Amino acid sequence: MIKDDLISLVRQATQAAQTAGDLPAFDLPAVVVDHPKNPEHGDYATNIALQSARAARLAPLRIAEQIVKHWPPADFVGRVSVAPPGFINIALDDRWLAHQVAVIQANPATYGNSNAGCGRKAQVEFVSANPTGPLTIGHAWGAVLGDTIANLLTATGWDVTREYYFNNGGRQMRLLGESLQVRCLELLGDRRPIPPDGYRGDYLRWVAATLYAEYGDALAEKDVDFFRNKAVDAIFANIRSTLDRLGIRFDVYYNELDLYYNGKIEAAVKALANSGYAYEKDGAVWLRATELGLKQDRVIIKSSGEPTYRMPDIAYHVDKLERGFEYIVDIFGADHHATWPDVLAGVRALGYNTDGIKVILHQFITLMREGQEVKMSTRRGEFVTIDELLDDITTEAIPGKDVMRFMLLTRSPDSPMTFDMDLAVKQSSENPVYYVQYGHARICSILRKAAEEGFTPEAYADGDLSLLTHPSELALLRRMVALPEVIATAAEQLAPHQLSGYATDLATQFHLFYRDCRVLSSDPADRELTKARLRLCDAARIVLARTLGLMGVSAPERM
RNA sequence: GCCCCCGUAGCUCAGCGGACAGAGCAGCAGACUUCUAAUCUGACGGUCGCAGGUUCGAUUCCUGCCGGGGGCGCCA
Numbered sequence: 001m002i003k004d005d006l007i008s009l010v011r012q013a014t015q016a017a018q019t020a021g022d023l024p025a026f027d028l029p030a031v032v033v034d035h036p037k038n039p040e041h042g043d044y045a046t047n048i049a050l051q052s053a054r055a056a057r058l059a060p061l062r063i064a065e066q067i068v069k070h071w072p073p074a075d076f077v078g079r080v081s082v083a084p085p086g087f088i089n090i091a092l093d094d095r096w097l098a099h100q101v102a103v104i105q106a107n108p109a110t111y112g113n114s115n116a117g118c119g120r121k122a123q124v125e126f127v128s129a130n131p132t133g134p135l136t137i138g139h140a141w142g143a144v145l146g147d148t149i150a151n152l153l154t155a156t157g158w159d160v161t162r163e164y165y166f167n168n169g170g171r172q173m174r175l176l177g178e179s180l181q182v183r184c185l186e187l188l189g190d191r192r193p194i195p196p197d198g199y200r201g202d203y204l205r206w207v208a209a210t211l212y213a214e215y216g217d218a219l220a221e222k223d224v225d226f227f228r229n230k231a232v233d234a235i236f237a238n239i240r241s242t243l244d245r246l247g248i249r250f251d252v253y254y255n256e257l258d259l260y261y262n263g264k265i266e267a268a269v270k271a272l273a274n275s276g277y278a279y280e281k282d283g284a285v286w287l288r289a290t291e292l293g294l295k296q297d298r299v300i301i302k303s304s305g306e307p308t309y310r311m312p313d314i315a316y317h318v319d320k321l322e323r324g325f326e327y328i329v330d331i332f333g334a335d336h337h338a339t340w341p342d343v344l345a346g347v348r349a350l351g352y353n354t355d356g357i358k359v360i361l362h363q364f365i366t367l368m369r370e371g372q373e374v375k376m377s378t379r380r381g382e383f384v385t386i387d388e389l390l391d392d393i394t395t396e397a398i399p400g401k402d403v404m405r406f407m408l409l410t411r412s413p414d415s416p417m418t419f420d421m422d423l424a425v426k427q428s429s430e431n432p433v434y435y436v437q438y439g440h441a442r443i444c445s446i447l448r449k450a451a452e453e454g455f456t457p458e459a460y461a462d463g464d465l466s467l468l469t470h471p472s473e474l475a476l477l478r479r480m481v482a483l484p485e486v487i488a489t490a491a492e493q494l495a496p497h498q499l500s501g502y503a504t505d506l507a508t509q510f511h512l513f514y515r516d517c518r519v520l521s522s523d524p525a526d527r528e529l530t531k532a533r534l535r536l537c538d539a540a541r542i543v544l545a546r547t548l549g550l551m552g553v554s555a556p557e558r559m
Numbered sequence: 560g561c562c563c564c565c566g567u568a569g570c571u572c573a574g575c576g577g578a579c580a581g582a583g584c585a586g587c588a589g590a591c592u593u594c595u596a597a598u599c600u601g602a603c604g605g606u607c608g609c610a611g612g613u614u615c616g617a618u619u620c621c622u623g624c625c626g627g628g629g630g631c632g633c634c635a
Contacts, residue, residue, distance in 0.1 A: 034575065047577060050615070060615080085615075087578065130635080172635075284633050295562080295631095302633040309635045334629050337563050363564060364629070397597095410583085411572065414564055416628055418571075423584085429597065432583060438597045446594050453594095489575075501573060504582075511598060520594045537594095559597065 007031045016070035023066045026055040042089035049086040060086025097477040098468040104539040112483035117158030124150040126331035128165040131235040135242045136383040141362050144408040146331040147248045148496035151550045156491040167256035168232045177228025183208035184219045201381030207234040246401045247552045259315045268315040277349035292345040314346035328357045362413035368420040402553045406433035410500045439507035443541040444557040463531030472516040476509040480543045503547045
């Protein structure tokens, strides 16, 4: 990667200057290379001279000058210069930049990928909603974050498993079954109230109608288990279909109940008891979380003998580790912030290292409709489903998931977001996602037109890239070659929202190139330049499509 | 009371300790006989919540305060 190469060049240059006696001996601090905000300062900059000033007992400018003087040659580096108060600015070489088109064209499916993961096993757990109702806007963010993080990890060399953890037993589920039973009996003319804390959403009416069509009056004889199972089946079918619309497919659906059946919870309880990290008090079993660095101890087995939610969660994470996942990413809503430290503490108490487990908490989405905040509750049946929203923002040309995914990937998960439905629907034609997709469609249009005029991919394959010297061509190339770094950083920081900003920048640079540089020309004198620019267009298309692909957003060829 | 997140342009939000703080939308003024105007150009718009501290240098790190959201169960 460019940045890493530059860091090593800075080190080499500094050592060379020291060996030559142009700089005194001093310990080099960690070299930081980043992008200056002002493009006039070049593509990269390092503050190494400023940081070293004290240790070297020299003015930063003097240090910078000596480092530049001893800068080793490198094909990708153009101008290296010093700027007050002591920055070293580095520009990429124009010829090298132009040549990257060939590199990109040679690797259309993998350009930008790296191998930080070295094929090791990673797991991303997300959505994990219990099947009590349809997926709502509240689930959308975690869904998109998880899937995109999984894409990023795959692109950086991890062997990724997408996993959905759920529980279809327990009190919640019994209430669900009872609620469906009430809806079914309603259809038979037997009116009863929905139990307190039951599920009042209309979706159970639809399930009831389906069941009535199949079973008719026989429904009167069925027990709660029957209704619970039917409700779970129907709701899961709905959830899967919603996920499918979002472009999300899980590798594993993991049922919490299995942890009871296969004895893993019991085993974890025993192990905790033996570890000394569990003790009895008030008839319950407590986890000695305070011994593990937390504020208070927590109940893991209630006095009724039932485990609390922490127990299966602990056993589940142990199971993840035992399945060989070296990197585990959990995506939760902000309401889980107080719970996961307990769970990880339990895992540690069992002797496992939890360093490989990362938790991403996203804030909540406040939904606004007609200027009013919509308070959502699955139990009360008050919510806006992902399906409904997708229906609203889908157009003839573009599926709603593109808008939703892109939108949710423009914000940091840390930032609470308000989602104005009226605005989302109304402004959908001015949504940034269309800006990026339009850039892709525009390129495809040029390439189509070119082919009609005889410039097929084969015909322009030998285009001379050294002809790409226009400032707008170079600006576009600069954004394109940043993809490997963007992917690496977004993956490492588990910050998929960085992709949307990059995609927008890239599209902007293409639109500016399009404005400034005519690609197709009927003048035979322009033939070679046209071929070079077609190669550039093709490479830009590849990079744009890869970026959109990582976000799970489609790259349309026409709009 | 304690814990987590947020407070940046009218609105929604980017911004990895650096060099004059950015984008989109809204609003204003312009550009289609030319490869897609879902585009482009220009102007406008900001005491980066407040106050201290660390640093050569702070929107960024630390502390306190003020606002907003979410948590602090033998619910999940």
